[in-house]
Amino acid sequence: MADIVLDHIDKIYDNGYHAITDLNLEIQDGEFMVMVGPSGCGKSTALRMVAGLEDISEGELRIGGERMNERAPRDRDIAMVFQSYALYPHLSVFDNIAFGLKLRKLPKAEVKERVERAAATLDLTEYLDRRPKALSGGQRQRVAMGRAIVREPRAFLMDEPLSNLDAKLRGQMRAEIAKLQNELGVTTMYVTHDQVEAMTMGDRVAVIDKGVLQQVASPRDLYLDPDNIFVAGFMGSPPMNMALTTVERDGDHLVAEFGGARVAIAPQLLERRPALDRYVGRRVAMGVRPEDVKECEEHRDWPSDQRLTVTVDLVEALGSGIEIHFPVPAPRVQSAQTLAAEEARAASDAATPDADGSAGGSSGQAEAPASGQNMWIGMFGPRSFVRLADTIEVGIDTAQAYFFDLDTGLAIRD
Amino acid sequence: MSELGERAAIGETRVEEARAAEVSGGGSGFTGPSGTKRGFGGWFADTGWRHIVALFALVFALFPVYWVVTGAFSSSGNLSTQQLVPDSLSLDNFRALLSDPGHPPFWTWFWNSMVVCFVTSLGTVVLCALGAYAFSRQRFKGRRPGMLTLLFIQMFPNSVAVVAIFLVLQRIGDVFPALGLGQLSSLTLVYLGGAIGIQTWLIKGFFDSIPHELDESAKVDGATHFQIFYKVILPLAVPILVVVFLLQFIVTINELILAEALLRGNEGNYTLALGLSRYVNAGFDSRWGPFAAGSIISGLPILAIFYFAQRYIVSGLTAGAVKG
Numbered sequence: 016m017a018d019i020v021l022d023h024i025d026k027i028y029d030n031g032y033h034a035i036t037d038l039n040l041e042i043q044d045g046e047f048m049v050m051v052g053p054s055g056c057g058k059s060t061a062l063r064m065v066a067g068l069e070d071i072s073e074g075e076l077r078i079g080g081e082r083m084n085e086r087a088p089r090d091r092d093i094a095m096v097f098q099s100y101a102l103y104p105h106l107s108v109f110d111n112i113a114f115g116l117k118l119r120k121l122p123k124a125e126v127k128e129r130v131e132r133a134a135a136t137l138d139l140t141e142y143l144d145r146r147p148k149a150l151s152g153g154q155r156q157r158v159a160m161g162r163a164i165v166r167e168p169r170a171f172l173m174d175e176p177l178s179n180l181d182a183k184l185r186g187q188m189r190a191e192i193a194k195l196q197n198e199l200g201v202t203t204m205y206v207t208h209d210q211v212e213a214m215t216m217g218d219r220v221a222v223i224d225k226g227v228l229q230q231v232a233s234p235r236d237l238y239l240d241p242d243n244i245f246v247a248g249f250m251g252s253p254p255m256n257m258a259l260t261t262v263e264r265d266g267d268h269l270v271a272e273f274g275g276a277r278v279a280i281a282p283q284l285l286e287r288r289p290a291l292d293r294y295v296g297r298r299v300a301m302g303v304r305p306e307d308v309k310e311c312e313e314h315r316d317w318p319s320d321q322r323l324t325v326t327v328d329l330v331e332a333l334g335s336g337i338e339i340h341f342p343v344p345a346p347r348v349q350s351a352q353t354l355a356a357e358e359a360r361a362a363s364d365a366a367t368p369d370a371d372g373s374a375g376g377s378s379g380q381a382e383a384p385a386s387g388q389n390m391w392i393g394m395f396g397p398r399s400f401v402r403l404a405d406t407i408e409v410g411i412d413t414a415q416a417y418f419f420d421l422d423t424g425l426a427i428r429d
Numbered sequence: 430m431s432e433l434g435e436r437a438a439i440g441e442t443r444v445e446e447a448r449a450a451e452v453s454g455g456g457s458g459f460t461g462p463s464g465t466k467r468g469f470g471g472w473f474a475d476t477g478w479r480h481i482v483a484l485f486a487l488v489f490a491l492f493p494v495y496w497v498v499t500g501a502f503s504s505s506g507n508l509s510t511q512q513l514v515p516d517s518l519s520l521d522n523f524r525a526l527l528s529d530p531g532h533p534p535f536w537t538w539f540w541n542s543m544v545v546c547f548v549t550s551l552g553t554v555v556l557c558a559l560g561a562y563a564f565s566r567q568r569f570k571g572r573r574p575g576m577l578t579l580l581f582i583q584m585f586p587n588s589v590a591v592v593a594i595f596l597v598l599q600r601i602g603d604v605f606p607a608l609g610l611g612q613l614s615s616l617t618l619v620y621l622g623g624a625i626g627i628q629t630w631l632i633k634g635f636f637d638s639i640p641h642e643l644d645e646s647a648k649v650d651g652a653t654h655f656q657i658f659y660k661v662i663l664p665l666a667v668p669i670l671v672v673v674f675l676l677q678f679i680v681t682i683n684e685l686i687l688a689e690a691l692l693r694g695n696e697g698n699y700t701l702a703l704g705l706s707r708y709v710n711a712g713f714d715s716r717w718g719p720f721a722a723g724s725i726i727s728g729l730p731i732l733a734i735f736y737f738a739q740r741y742i743v744s745g746l747t748a749g750a751v752k753g
Contacts, residue, residue, distance in 0.1 A: 067649075068649070089650070118652055
C-alpha cells in the first residue's frame with residue numbers, strides 16, 4: 016500500500032495533442048480517489064500513465080515515494096481493472112485470477128490458496144473452472160476484480176469498470192467495489208464519466224475537463240462548494256439551475272436582477288461570500304440547486320422578496336419527489352465552460368440511460384436550448400399538488416445560491 | 430403497408446400459376462418456398478437451375494480426383510487404356526511402385542518430403558508468428574516500410590529467383606557442403622525464406638483482431654513482451670497458426686520447380702513431387718498407374734493433418750475476452 020503522487024504531469028502526444036496539462040494530484044495511502052469528467056477529458060490517459068501504459072511527457076509520478084516514470088508496468092506493483100475486463104478467453108477463471116501470481120513464480124500452494132480466497136470474497140468459487148465466455152457480464156466483472164485483488168498490489172487502478180453493466184448490476188457492483196476497497200484499504204484510482212459513481216464511491220473526487228484538473232474535493236464539498244462553473248454544472252443530478260443576472264444594491268442588501276424580476280440575496284450568503292459585494296452592477300452567473308427552489312405553497316412564510324412567479328412547463332413525478340420544470344425570464348449562461356458541462360452531462364446520460372431515476376430529468380434540461388428558454392428545475396415534496404401549466408410562486412433559497420465570475424468562471428467567494 | 434400488399438399480390442399470382450399448371454395437367458406436385466403447388470417450369474426457374482450449376486461444378490472439381498483414384502486401382506496401369514469405369518480393381522500399381530523389382534525409392538522420397546514439409550511448416554509458423562507479433566504490437570521505426578517490403582517481395586514467386594538461388598547455393602556449397610546444392614537442408618531454408626512474407630501478413634491480421642486490452646492487462650499483471658506473446662497471444666491465435674501450418678505444408682509438398690533445380694542429380698534426396706514427376710516423365714503412358722498410386726499415398730499425410738487439426742480451426746476462440 017502506498018500513496019500516489021502526480022507531480023506537474025503533462026501528456027503531449029506525438030501529433031502535438033496536449034491531453035493533460037499540469038496535473039497535480041495526491042492520493043493518500045488507502046484513499047479511494049475518483050476521477051470524473053466528460054469523455055475525452057484525459058482522465059483515462061492519466062490513469063494509464065500511472066499504470067505505465069502511456070509515457071509521461073513531463074512531470075513526475077511517485078508511488079510510495081519512489082519515482083515511477085521510467086519503470087515498466089510490471090515493476091510498479093499495481094493492478095488494473097479495464098472497462099472491457101480484458102479477461103484471457105483461453106484460460107479458466109482460476110487461471111485468469113492466478114495469471115499474475117504465476118508470472119511472479121509464487122509456489123503452487125500459495126497461488127491456489129490466494130486465488131481461492133479471492134474467489135470466495137467475490138462469490139466466484141463455483142465458477143473457477145469456467146471459461147470467461149460462459150460467464151455473465153457481472154461475473155466477468157468480478158473475475159476482473161479478482162485478478163486485481165489477488166495480487167495484493169500497492170494500488171488499484173480502475174478504468175470505468177462498471178460501464179459495461181446494466182443499470183441494476185452497476186448499482187450493486189458500485190456498492191460492492193466500494194465496500195471491498197474499504198475492507199482491503201488499498202489505494203485506489205477510479206476513472207468514470209458517471210457522476211453518480213463519483214459521488215457515491217469516492218473518498219475524494221477529482222473533476223477533470225479538457226485535460227485540466229478543475230477541483231479535487233470530497234463529494235460533499237464538490238456538491239456544496241464548487242470551485243468553478245464547470246464543476247457546478249457537472250456535478251449534481253438534476254443539474255444546478257443557472258442564469259445570467261446582474262447584482263444590484265437595493266438599500267442595505269443586494270438583489271439579483273432576473274430579467275425584470277428581482278430576487279433579494281439573503282444576507283447569510285453575503286456573510287459567507289463577501290466578495291459578492293465587489294460585483295455590484297456587474298453581470299454574473301447565478302446558480303441554484305433544484306432542491307433550493309421551494310414551493311411557496313408549502314413554505315408560506317418564505318420571504319416575499321426571494322420569490323419568482325413562474326409557469327410550470329413540465330412535471331415529473333419521481334415518487335420520492337416531484338421535479339417541476341419552469342422557464343425563468345433571465346437568459347441562459349452560455350460560456351465555454353457551461354457548454355462543456357452540458358455536453359458532458361448529455362454524453363454521460365446517453366451512455367448510462369437509466370443510471371438512476373433522476374437522470375431522465377437532466378436530459379430534458381439538455382434539450383432546452385431548442386426552445387431558447389432558460390429552463391429551471393425545482394425539486395418539490397412528493398405531496399405537492401402542482402400541475403402542468405399552473406402559475407405558481409417559487410421561493411429561491413438565495414442563502415444557498417452560487418455566483419460565478421463570467422470572465423474566469425470561478426466561484427465568487429471571498 | 431404497400432410492401433405487404435405487394436407480397437400478397439405475389440402470393441396470389443403464384444397460386445394462379447399453380448392452378449393453371451394443374452388445369453393443363455402438368456401439376457406434378459412441386460412445392461415452392463411459399464408452400465404453394467406449381468409446375469416444374471416454375472420450380473426450375475426458381476431453384477432447379479442452381480442444381481445444374483452445382484452438379485457441373487462438382488463434376489468439374491471431382492473428375493480429376495476420380496481419374497487419379499481409378500487410375501491407381503485399375504489393373505491396366507496404362508493411361509491410354511484407362512476406362513471411365515474400370516473393368517477390375519487391383520493393387521498392381523501400388524506393387525509396381527513399392528515392391529516390384531526395379532521399383533523407385535518411393536519411401537525415401539516420402540520421408541524426405543515429410544521432413545522438409547514439417548520443418549518448413551513449423552519454421553514458418555514460429556518465424557511468422559514472431560514477426561507478426563512485432564508488426565502487430567510494437568511501434569518502431571521502419572514498421573510500415575518493413576511490412577510493405579515483405580508484401581512486395583512476396584509478389585514475386587520464389588521460382589523467379591531460381592537462378593539466383595541456385596548460384597547462391599552453389600557458392601555456399603563450396604564452403605559449407607551441408608547447405609549446398611542437392612541438400613534437403615538448403616531446400617528447406619529456401620522454402621522458409623519464400624514463405625515468410627504472406628504468412629506474416631496473414632498472422633498479423635489475426636493478431637490485430639485480438640484486443641489490445643489483453644496485452645495491457647498482462648503487462649500490468651507482470652508479463653514481459655515474450656510472456657505476452659507466448660501466454661496470451663499465441664494460444665488465442667491457434668486457429669490461424671494451424672491454417673498457416675496446413676497451407677505451408679500443402680504448398681511445400683507440391684513444390685516442384687525449386688526442388689528440381691536444387692536437388693538435381695541427387696536422387697536419394699528427391700522429394701515426393703520431384704521423384705514422382707521424374708518417374709512418370711520417364712515413361713508417361715506405362716507408368717501412369719504407379720504414379721497415380723504414389724499421388725494418393727502422398728495425399729494421405731495432408732488428410733491426416735487436416736483431420737487432427739480441424740478441431741483447432743474454429744472461429745470465435747476470442748469470444749468472452751471483452752464484452753462484445
